[in-house]
Amino acid sequence: MADIVERYDIPVQHFWLHGPRSGPAVEFSADAGMWNVYGHPELHEVLGDPAAFSSDTMRVVPASMMPSKDDFSLDGFITQIDPPEHGKLRKLVSSAFTRKVVADLEPRIAALTHELLDAARDRERFELVSDLAYPLPVIVIAELLGVPSGDRALFKRWADALFQSDAKVSVNRPSDEREAELQAVMKPWKEMSDYLAGHAAQRRRQPRADLLTRLVEAEVDGERLPDDQVVNFAILLLLAGHITTTMLLGNTVLCLDAYPEQQDRARADRASIPAVIEEALRLFTPFAALGRATTREVKLGGVTIPADQMVMCWLGAANRDPRQFPDPEAFDPHRDPNPHLAFGRGIHFCLGAPLARLEGRIALNILLDRFERLRTDPDDPVLFIPTPTLTGVRRLALVR
Numbered sequence: 546m547a548d549i550v551e552r553y554d555i556p557v558q559h560f561w562l563h564g565p566r567s568g569p570a571v572e573f574s575a576d577a578g579m580w581n582v583y584g585h586p587e588l589h590e591v592l593g594d595p596a597a598f599s600s601d602t603m604r605v606v607p608a609s610m611m612p613s614k615d616d617f618s619l620d621g622f623i624t625q626i627d628p629p630e631h632g633k634l635r636k637l638v639s640s641a642f643t644r645k646v647v648a649d650l651e652p653r654i655a656a657l658t659h660e661l662l663d664a665a666r667d668r669e670r671f672e673l674v675s676d677l678a679y680p681l682p683v684i685v686i687a688e689l690l691g692v693p694s695g696d697r698a699l700f701k702r703w704a705d706a707l708f709q710s711d712a713k714v715s716v717n718r719p720s721d722e723r724e725a726e727l728q729a730v731m732k733p734w735k736e737m738s739d740y741l742a743g744h745a746a747q748r749r750r751q752p753r754a755d756l757l758t759r760l761v762e763a764e765v766d767g768e769r770l771p772d773d774q775v776v777n778f779a780i781l782l783l784l785a786g787h788i789t790t791t792m793l794l795g796n797t798v799l800c801l802d803a804y805p806e807q808q809d810r811a812r813a814d815r816a817s818i819p820a821v822i823e824e825a826l827r828l829f830t831p832f833a834a835l836g837r838a839t840t841r842e843v844k845l846g847g848v849t850i851p852a853d854q855m856v857m858c859w860l861g862a863a864n865r866d867p868r869q870f871p872d873p874e875a876f877d878p879h880r881d882p883n884p885h886l887a888f889g890r891g892i893h894f895c896l897g898a899p900l901a902r903l904e905g906r907i908a909l910n911i912l913l914d915r916f917e918r919l920r921t922d923p924d925d926p927v928l929f930i931p932t933p934t935l936t937g938v939r940r941l942a943l944v945r
């Protein structure tokens with residue numbers, strides 16, 4: 546792995562990519578004012594116990610640091626909700642976002658991949674992220690939701706403003722720094738909410754065959770989703786629906802560049818592509834960290850965490866825990882089992898995992914068909930997203 550770190554100049558804030566951790570699996574960071582969990586069994590426990598580890602992390606952020614609810618609200622944001630409300634909301638949104646809805650997308654995803662690669666054919670350089678890995682998932686999720694995919698420059702602006710910060714993960718940051726960050730987030734958030742609220746209102750008046758219509762019409766036990774929850778769920782789909790899959794595609798190609806013998810095997814045995822994708826998700830975990838807040842004192846990995854503490858769940862580190870994954874630094878698509886935590890675990894397990902896996906499988910197959918060799922351009926360095934909690938390339942030029 547040291548080779549990969551050096552070869553691609555992987556930024557130091559992505560510490561989990563820089564070799565196995567030698568410290569404890571659970572530790573308090575006085576500097577950041579939060580607990581860090583790095584171990585696989587420990588994270589398994591955290592993610593499986595929403596009663597002790599709440600997803601409503603706002604509960605531990607001091608009120609003085611919170612924006613007003615009129616400016617910014619995470620109400621009804623499914624990733625922040627605990628049982629029993631979570632179960633109801635999950636059932637409602639799952640009734641609209643079914644496996645069949647996703648499976649039916651297969652021909653469209655393949656056609657779009659070819660279209661995007663055709664469009665890039667005459668460009669001097671093929672840059673994977675801007676030519677394929679970004680536009681593909683964003684067009685797919687926009688079409689699925691029923692918002693114009695031509696507005697994707699807007700979606701990119703919002704996603705960049707919300708995610709591409711290199712600020713340290715900490716609840717102890719000075720208040721002026723936090724305030725500046727909130728201000729930078731509130732404006733795009735409001736724009737995105739207004740945009741999606743407009744489309745949702747239109748669907749209530751004029752239903753169409755799209756996910757937004759299914760969301761405004763979805764019912765569980767005779768109840769429908771309130772408008773603000775439809776909007777917040779649509780925001781989550783629009784954001785989670787593309788940036789993560791963009792990272793998955795870029796990271797998988799990076800792994801095949803770094804491990805040419807695995808590329809040969811994947812070419813020869815296309816049935817192994819799903820396993821290649823799972824291994825890339827383990828080794829280069831797109832959402833490298835999730836937040837939780839303790840609701841009571843808990844014992845974890847031999848230490849006691851008091852109530853009302855912020856807990857950072859480092860999926861990226863747990864996915865390289867040698868206690869779970871032998872030779873964790875090696876890219877080995879044949880490891881079986883591969884119980885990585887890249888899609889989370891438990892009640893919040895990623896609802897979009899089937900879509901991400903489908904897009905990954907189709908796009909990778911087509912890339913292998915259309916490129917004799919997937920090889921990064923030595924004259925055009927690979928760039929990584931600077932955000933400490935994300936693992937993903939933001940620029941990866943391939944040799945034609």
Ligand code: HEM
Nearest residue numbers: 623624785786789790793831887888889893895896897901
């Ligand atoms: C939840 C990762 C793609 C929609 C999650 C969680 C993770 C994750 C780690 C758990 C969050 C938590 O426990 O706090 C990923 C990765 C993806 C991906 C690595 C791609 C490689 C997608 C896509 C969609 C999506 C394509 C939708 C189109 C969601 C939703 C949840 C979620 C709605 C919330 C589920 C809940 O709270 O019950 N994702 N995701 N994700 N993801 Fe994904």
